[in-house]
Amino acid sequence: MDAFYASVELLRYPQLKGLPVVIGGGRRKVDEAIRELPEGSALADIPVEAFPLLRDYVGRGVITTATYPARPFGVGSAMGLMKAAKLCPQAIILPVDFDEYRRYSRMFKKVITEIAPLMEDRGVDEVYIDFTEVPGGQREGGRALARLIQRSILQATGLTCSIGVAPNKLLAKMASEFEKPNGISVVYEQDLQTRIWPLPCRKVNGIGPKADEKLQRFGIRTIGELAARDRDWLIQNFGKATGAWMHEVAWGRDERPVVTESEPVSMSRETTFERDLHAVRDRAELGAIFTHLCGKVAEDLQRKGYVGKTIGIKLRYDDFKIATRDQTIEQFTSDAKTIRQAAGRCLKRVPLERPLRLLGVRVGALVRAGSPEAMLTSAQDVYVAQSRAAAAVLATTASLF
DNA sequence: TCTGGGGTCCTAGGACCC
DNA sequence: TCTGGGGTCCTAGGACCC
Numbered sequence: 001m002d003a004f005y006a007s008v009e010l011l012r013y014p015q016l017k018g019l020p021v022v023i024g025g026g027r028r029k030v031d032e033a034i035r036e037l038p039e040g041s042a043l044a045d046i047p048v049e050a051f052p053l054l055r056d057y058v059g060r061g062v063i064t065t066a067t068y069p070a071r072p073f074g075v076g077s078a079m080g081l082m083k084a085a086k087l088c089p090q091a092i093i094l095p096v097d098f099d100e101y102r103r104y105s106r107m108f109k110k111v112i113t114e115i116a117p118l119m120e121d122r123g124v125d126e127v128y129i130d131f132t133e134v135p136g137g138q139r140e141g142g143r144a145l146a147r148l149i150q151r152s153i154l155q156a157t158g159l160t161c162s163i164g165v166a167p168n169k170l171l172a173k174m175a176s177e178f179e180k181p182n183g184i185s186v187v188y189e190q191d192l193q194t195r196i197w198p199l200p201c202r203k204v205n206g207i208g209p210k211a212d213e214k215l216q217r218f219g220i221r222t223i224g225e226l227a228a229r230d231r232d233w234l235i236q237n238f239g240k241a242t243g244a245w246m247h248e249v250a251w252g253r254d255e256r257p258v259v260t261e262s263e264p265v266s267m268s269r270e271t272t273f274e275r276d277l278h279a280v281r282d283r284a285e286l287g288a289i290f291t292h293l294c295g296k297v298a299e300d301l302q303r304k305g306y307v308g309k310t311i312g313i314k315l316r317y318d319d320f321k322i323a324t325r326d327q328t329i330e331q332f333t334s335d336a337k338t339i340r341q342a343a344g345r346c347l348k349r350v351p352l353e354r355p356l357r358l359l360g361v362r363v364g365a366l367v368r369a370g371s372p373e374a375m376l377t378s379a380q381d382v383y384v385a386q387s388r389a390a391a392a393v394l395a396t397t398a399s400l401f
Numbered sequence: 402t403c404t405g406g407g408g409t410c411c412t413a414g415g416a417c418c419c
Numbered sequence: 420t421c422t423g424g425g426g427t428c429c430t431a432g433g434a435c436c437c
Contacts, residue, residue, distance in 0.1 A: 024405080060405090064405075266407095271405090324432070325431080326429085328429065
């Protein structure tokens with residue numbers, strides 16, 4: 001989806017179309033400014049001058065999305081609000097409204113699955129779609145179906161998206177960035193050298209800042225330069241798995257299927273404080289936040305029907321260093337008190353001298369609430385249960401013949 | 402007054418078991 | 420007394436993605 005969060009906001013406030021707008025922070029001051037907007041009339045009638053400007057509402061936080069008119073100023077996602085305010089002080093800032101984005105996310109995904117049922121969720125604003133078995137999916141190399149999806153999403157939601165069509169997920173993802181916004185790009189296997197190899201390695205989904213830096217130290221800047229290195233050399237310098245993988249992606253090879261269903265592994269809640277807090281000096285405040293986070297995770301687990309067994313905490317100190325601790329407990333749980341107790345024990349094992357800027361609580365090793373595993377207590381029991389389940393599948397399969 | 406929140410996957414060492 | 424190969428789980432950190 002193109003500038004997803006910002007585009008959803010523009011549906012509410014169409015008067016902001018064409019202006020630099022950034023979504024970010026979710027800081028209290030911005031929330032307040034939005035609440036103080038003139039009332040009574042329709043949202044679309046609020047005068048542009050009434051909206052909060054970035055220069056007036058900066059604070060601790062990052063930009064999640066910037067509209068296209070904001071981008072020439074150098075403003076982009078993940079950028080600190082402070083820095084963004086220097087680059088484009090006149091931009092309008094709006095707080096993040098996840099519930100609304102999730103609502104639109106469900107809408108556009110529904111449109112897609114009604115046309116092409118094999119869809120893989122890649123977060124709130126991105127999906128992979130398997131065109132292979134869709135009637136007409138091969139027409140114009142997939143462009144016709146892409147056009148249909150684009151039109152249908154626009155019709156149902158008022159939002160635009162960019163689509164890349166290619167023989168695999170790796171190439172499709174890169175292709176989707178070729179014609180942004182509201183574009184379609186079809187990449188064929190034989191386009192590898194002309195369209196993929198000139199791109200910087202960083203464009204590969206999975207090569208991040210660290211890997212890119214290391215590649216650059218070896219003088220490898222483009223995907224083509226990566227493809228030119230031999231496999232064994234890459235394995236020697238990047239390890240067996242990563243080296244082999246790099247070689248494959250550089251040659252445009254990717255066999256991963258489109259995965260339509262997956263179970264969550266963990267659920268977490270974390271928060272960055274408005275000011276750094278100290279474990280001793282701000283004990284009460286910190287304790288309240290801690291309990292609140294545990295309650296939120298418990299709520300999430302219960303609402304979605306999961307229980308977990310590994311309880312963990314995450315701290316970010318004022319120097320931005322991160323510490324995590326976790327503990328696996330006897331019984332699967334989604335109970336706020338149980339989570340709070342285990343998380344409390346984790347907290348005792350972590351250094352608390354430095355001021356903290358973030359606290360998080362996580363529950364992992366999830367299974368569905370009410371499932372056989374959820375009733376069990378030890379890893380061995382889980383193993384036994386899984387063996388039984390496997391045996392049951394075998395028995396069922398056998399009975400079919 | 403730099404730097405969010407929610408995730409996944411990988412690695413590596415140690416405990417423990419057969 | 421010293422030395423084996425498996426294997427799984429747990430834990431901490433880190434890279435990466437949306």
